[in-house]
Amino acid sequence: MALTDALQIVSLTDPGRVRGHNEDCVESRPESGIVVLADGMGGYNAGEVASGMATSSITAGLAQAWTREALKGLDRAAAMALSQSVVQEQAAKANAAIYAAAQKDPHCAGMGTTLVTCLFYDDFLTVGHVGDSRLYRMRDDVLEQLTRDHSLLQEQIDSGLISKEDARNSHNKNLVTRAVGIDPEVEAEVHSYDVQVDDIFLLCSDGLNDMIEDEEIQMTLIALRSNLELTSQQLVQAANDAGGRDNVSVMLVRVIKSFAVERGFWATVKSWFR
Amino acid sequence: MAKLILSVDGTVLKEITLSKERTTLGRKPHNDIPVDNLAVSGEHAAIITILNDSFIEDLNSTNGTLVNGKPIKKHFLQNNDVIEIGKHKLKYFNDAPVAASAGDFEKTMIIRKPVAPASAPAAAISAPVPPPTPPQSAPPAAIPASANLSDTQTNMKPLVMPSSPAPAPAPSPQAHDPNSPARDSAIQVLSGAAAGRTLDLTKNLTTIGKPGVQVAVITRRPTGFFITHVEGAVFPTINGVALGGQAKQLGDHDLIEIAGIKMEFFYKP
Numbered sequence: 001m002a003l004t005d006a007l008q009i010v011s012l013t014d015p016g017r018v019r020g021h022n023e024d025c026v027e028s029r030p031e032s033g034i035v036v037l038a039d040g041m042g043g044y045n046a047g048e049v050a051s052g053m054a055t056s057s058i059t060a061g062l063a064q065a066w067t068r069e070a071l072k073g074l075d076r077a078a079a080m081a082l083s084q085s086v087v088q089e090q091a092a093k094a095n096a097a098i099y100a101a102a103q104k105d106p107h108c109a110g111m112g113t114t115l116v117t118c119l120f121y122d123d124f125l126t127v128g129h130v131g132d133s134r135l136y137r138m139r140d141d142v143l144e145q146l147t148r149d150h151s152l153l154q155e156q157i158d159s160g161l162i163s164k165e166d167a168r169n170s171h172n173k174n175l176v177t178r179a180v181g182i183d184p185e186v187e188a189e190v191h192s193y194d195v196q197v198d199d200i201f202l203l204c205s206d207g208l209n210d211m212i213e214d215e216e217i218q219m220t221l222i223a224l225r226s227n228l229e230l231t232s233q234q235l236v237q238a239a240n241d242a243g244g245r246d247n248v249s250v251m252l253v254r255v256i257k258s259f260a261v262e263r264g265f266w267a268t269v270k271s272w273f274r
Numbered sequence: 275m276a277k278l279i280l281s282v283d284g285t286v287l288k289e290i291t292l293s294k295e296r297t298t299l300g301r302k303p304h305n306d307i308p309v310d311n312l313a314v315s316g317e318h319a320a321i322i323t324i325l326n327d328s329f330i331e332d333l334n335s336t337n338g339t340l341v342n343g344k345p346i347k348k349h350f351l352q353n354n355d356v357i358e359i360g361k362h363k364l365k366y367f368n369d370a371p372v373a374a375s376a377g378d379f380e381k382t383m384i385i386r387k388p389v390a391p392a393s394a395p396a397a398a399i400s401a402p403v404p405p406p407t408p409p410q411s412a413p414p415a416a417i418p419a420s421a422n423l424s425d426t427q428t429n430m431k432p433l434v435m436p437s438s439p440a441p442a443p444a445p446s447p448q449a450h451d452p453n454s455p456a457r458d459s460a461i462q463v464l465s466g467a468a469a470g471r472t473l474d475l476t477k478n479l480t481t482i483g484k485p486g487v488q489v490a491v492i493t494r495r496p497t498g499f500f501i502t503h504v505e506g507a508v509f510p511t512i513n514g515v516a517l518g519g520q521a522k523q524l525g526d527h528d529l530i531e532i533a534g535i536k537m538e539f540f541y542k543p
Contacts, residue, residue: 039382176385
């Protein structure tokens with residue numbers, strides 16, 4: 001299960017053309033299949049404190065909890081269930097740490113962050129998200145948004161108050177209904193999806209999807225998929241060309257080959273020699 | 275805060291600030307905006323305001339409600355919209371910072387409950403928004419597949435065929451307007467099976483070359499057109515000079531050579 005051979009991961013984060021500093025934070029652990037993106041908020045530089053705490057706490061926490069020992073003897077369904085609980089746990093841990101820091105340091109009062117965490121294992125991925133940072137999947141040339149924003153606007157769309165088209169012109173784009181570190185507890189929304197070879201997953205902050213349409217993201221992924229680095233640069237550049245009003249971060253994960261876990265007698269024998 | 279200016283035949287009657295979540299309009303006196311005219315229904319319309327956004331809803335009135343000349347049932351109000359009810363007009367003004375003006379206003383903020391029990395998963399607001407539908411029941415929004423999206427990419431029989439990845443999706447408002455380059459441009463294939471073919475560079479991205487062998491992309495940006503190497507061991511040449519790893523801006527009548535095929539970039543007259 002060499003995840004580093006099965007997944008290609010590229011990350012790019014940019015302050016944009018308007019903001020003085022970057023409150024987004026991205027981190028990945030390719031060998032453990034961990035990819036994390038956070039978009040911080042809060043006064044002074046508290047935004048990047050929150051997003052930085054979230055990404056480092058979650059990557060480190062997942063790497064510690066998601067080990068070969070922990071997974072020993074688990075079948076795929078049990079591993080999936082475990083992945084969901086560790087993602088939820090680590091989001092809760094990050095929340096507690098950020099909340100405590102915000103209570104202690106007046107400069108950091110009220111800081112918080114959005115979060116998208118992906119954990120790849122055994123040809124599935126488990127995603128946990130909080131707020132309006134997103135996970136998309138490109139499969140068979142179709143881009144699909146896998147996460148639903150925790151935002152006022154999304155609630156309005158769901159309730160039929162506003163159409164998706166009108167939502168583009170809303171003044172309430174920037175209001176999230178859930179964030180990490182704001183309240184003593186937070187619940188991440190956690191789901192698992194099967195992964196196929198050639199899937200491309202895109203994690204992004206709202207600086208991307210507020211500036212360019214999904215159609216343009218899809219077009220870019222189709223046109224440039226053979227060069228993932230260039231794809232990430234092009235997406236950031238397109239967001240900046242459209243105004244770059246916010247920090248913009250993209251993480252792309254391409255599934256190069258299957259990373260199904262071998263189970264059974266021979267796998268056990270082989271594992272003795274690892 | 276958004277406001278409405280009520281007028282009839284060009285005479286301003288009053289100004290209404292939309293400070294309430296729900297502002298009603300009708301002939302009966304109990305309405306927030308009473309309009310004493312027989313063409314107006316007793317309860318004619320309501321304006322719902324949530325933070326910086328307002329919506330108008332016709333309350334099944336007899337004579338209907340027009341916005342900018344069109345009958346509406348429900349409408350998301352934009353700055354300078356004109357609502358017509360009989361002979362009365364209401365102009366909507368919203369000088370909240372619009373998306374174009376960046377600033378602290380636009381920074382992401384969290385909405386919290388007035389009294390937030392810590393265990394509540396999502397902070398609701400006082401507006402009439404139902405709780406979010408449970409995630410399980412809401413499949414991710416599918417983007418309709420464009421059937422021929424990849425045709426030009428995969429069915430490349432001639433050695434070189436200029437290809438555009440998407441069949442002209444509705445141009446996004448932000449993607450052009452002030453940002454798109456003023457001039458139209460195209461590339462003409464000068465050699466090979468497709469010689470003589472011209473391709474207008476109308477998309478933000480146009481890939482050229484042969485997939486798996488040598489591919490470059492031409493991007494349309496506010497400052498002009500740029501070519502970048504995408505894949506292949508050999509880089510394309512521009513006017514005989516090999517392109518590096520970086521994007522290069524294209525000039526009028528630049529000669530591009532890719533996968534053994536020559537083509538010319540030019541600005542359209």
